Amino acid sequence: MLRNLPDADRSTVADVLVRHLVQDADLLPEDVVGALLVELIRLGPAGGGARWTGLWPVLEAYVSRAMGRAALEDKEFDVPVGHLRRYAALFPGPQERLQQMLREAGTSHIWAVMERGPGHVVLEEGRALLDATPAAERAPESVIGLLRLARELGQEDWLAEHAEPLLRSLEPAALLRLRAGDVDALRAVVRDARLLSTFRAIEEIWRGPDAPRPGRVDHDRPEESAP
Known part of the structure; x- marks a missing residue:
């Protein structure tokens, strides 16, 4: 028609x-x-x-x-x-193609039939599409979506190599698109002080200021006064 x-x-x-x-x-x-x-x-x-x-x-x-x-x-x-x-x-376009890849990753059923290949290959394709997108036009959700896809694919080595540089490319406000579950997956591969400070702020948003953090033991918490 x-x-x-x-x-x-x-x-x-x-x-x-x-x-x-x-x-x-x-x-x-x-x-x-x-x-x-x-x-x-x-x-x-x-x-x-x-x-x-x-x-x-x-x-x-x-x-x-x-x-x-x-x-x-x-x-x-x-x-x-x-x-x-x-x-x-x-x-x-490269960013449009990356965003479509991330949409396909929204359900296991569709991801399975698209047959995009091994996890590392998929992530390298996604990173190449990011690199082909001018920095000023790069959507923060594309960067964060690629990091989430890496976690779903179980590609810890890829995250260890690329997560911190990708996160540093984002503006501070864009980092607040992350959720507490993202922080749990990314903290071990991030050393940048600014990023870690943002991670703590994100945890507090979702879990409150008294939420346990890795490396903090009970005596780090302020003691409650006796009734």
Whole structure:
């Protein structure tokens, strides 16, 4: 349908369809959602990544439902996986490609079928995409997302080598996008005093000022006065 429209109209209609899907996907029949997704993805990367990013929650939900109905060995399973791979190809820029990789890591089901390769290879690809993005345009969530992905992949050696330089590249306000669980995973590989001070502040935000910290023993806490 979209491919048959004049070039001048195709982009406008695609934008309308994306907004319609994002807002009303839950109200539409499943086959209509699937048909619209296929039409939009077939357009290719025209229109830039911003248009396609908003479509991800709809595609993820649709594909997850389709995967739930099909066994891994069924040919029917290849259809939603094909949707995912064609969608991933819509993002030409390095930061957009990294952010798509991180979106795929949002669920084990989708991460498994994307077959991105061994953990170290994935992380080096992600770091190369970061390096290819001008520092002024680099999104803090991309840096933090890559560090979280390294933790999920169990790549402690990669974290030990790269976590501190990546964290130092972030502005102080951006570091507050981290959570206490991130601090637990990163503290052992960070020596920078500024970063460690920020880690303590993040812990206090989530766990309060009296939360136990590594290396602190009970006698470090102030004694409570007797009643």
